Amino acid sequence: MTLVFSFFLLTLLVITAVAVVRTRNLFVAVMLLGIFSLLIAANFLLLDAADVALTEAAVGAGISTVLFLGALALTSERERTATPHRWLSLAVVVSATLVVLYATFDKPSFGDPEAPVHQHVAPWYLEKTPEAIDVPNVVTAVLASFRGYDTLGEVFVVFTAGIGVLFLLSAQHGHAAQRRPDAKDESDIGLRDDLIPRVVGRLLVPFIVLFGLYVQFHGDYGPGGGFQAGALIAAAFILFALVEGEERTLEALPFNTLLALMVSGALLYGLVGLAGVFLGGNFLDYSVLAEDPVAGQHLGILLIEAGVGLTVTGVLLVIFHAFAARDRF
Amino acid sequence: MMQTVLDILSWILLTAGGAFVLVGGIGALRMPNLYTRMHAASVTDTMGAVLVLAGVMLQAGLSLATIKLAAILLFLLITSPTASYALASAAMIAGIKPDAGRAADLEDDA
């Protein structure tokens, strides 16, 4: 029965994708991409992948929509007319699709218990996690400890994205502190004069931050972890910026604090790795961080998830402010 | 015995909630004007959400899951009307007029 639901959702996904490609108005495309993210998140949920569904919902449907709108505010609303090389592009896409489809013929069928991943990889992780790490959520154990090096790379990718956006967008106009003084009256428009969203928004911000912290620290036991928590806390501050204005948000959480968050998260992760080396183990070996190896693993996972959460929050808010501080928005 | 009563009750609530959600969805598709569509969509967010989540809460019994469901219901009830208000206000400012529909034609005839 869940297979029927998955098919239905995937059909809706194809319809949405076709609609996104066919529309000429980019706002419509942005909103349809929000629906696309939701459909994918629901599909992940049906496949029992809760951590991925939470990340997709938090980042894809909320934050991406805000950032796309920020980008559209700086450029134009309608797509340019179609490029002249459409038939060539179509031929390339069709041939690539056929090659990929051919490559899937050798894959084991969906959910096959005889597949190599279910015979060798998954049972090893399921067996080793209770003895070596002892956290109930195996996904967090794999992500943070067994494959911690990959997650280090991910944190640095996010950090690099933040730096890249800062270089590209701040170079010309500078961030909000350096805006023209007569741009003040333009910032009185929007939701600030609308009482109901403002009251409700201000009421919700602390609860969203609290929920973000819950998701951060509960990642060992249920779906959660640093990436999702970072996206949620950034979403709380974006809500505050939407209802109260960007200047007050920068008073609440100054730009330099955001840069510090960004940097300290990545630094924390790296330092935990180096601490493993200094205490006698390998890089990113958490077992040596405490007396008991399992307690060391718990401490290591806690610290690096905190590092991930800090960096993701900092980067998302930095990107938001970089877009919002442009004079035209 | 108690479990059967709870099961029947939650079945009734879930089916009624599903019916309200479906009715709201059909309304959002078939209604003629933006504001009437908003009216139909809000049925799904309030009655639909209350009945479905109440039905699921009865199944969950007294546990942490019930508290989380109550929190979801509370947030939906606070944020959906606010979003509808913000949407209607933005549409009014943009100049989309509520269409009086047939009632205006009848008044002109009489």
Added chain:
Amino acid sequence: MYYVVAFATLVTMGLALIRAVLGPTVYDRVLSVNMFGTKTVLLMSVIAFLAGRPDFLDLALAYALINFIGVLAVLEFFKSRAARRAQEAAEDDAA
């Protein structure tokens, strides 16, 4: 028991998608995205119990909050764009 309501919610999500693709004005599309979001929250809550894993309720809660923020962002954006255009039109009339 949960299959009926899950199916009804999925059908409503399909109807909302049709409204998002069709809707003549952009506010129809925002309305349908908002509706899609709240239906996804309900679907996630029901699937959580269908799959026997109540920890999925965290996703539904996160989603309810994110949906609200997304819709407010879109509306804020349209208002500021409309106000900026009105201001530019006023400046053009004065000049």
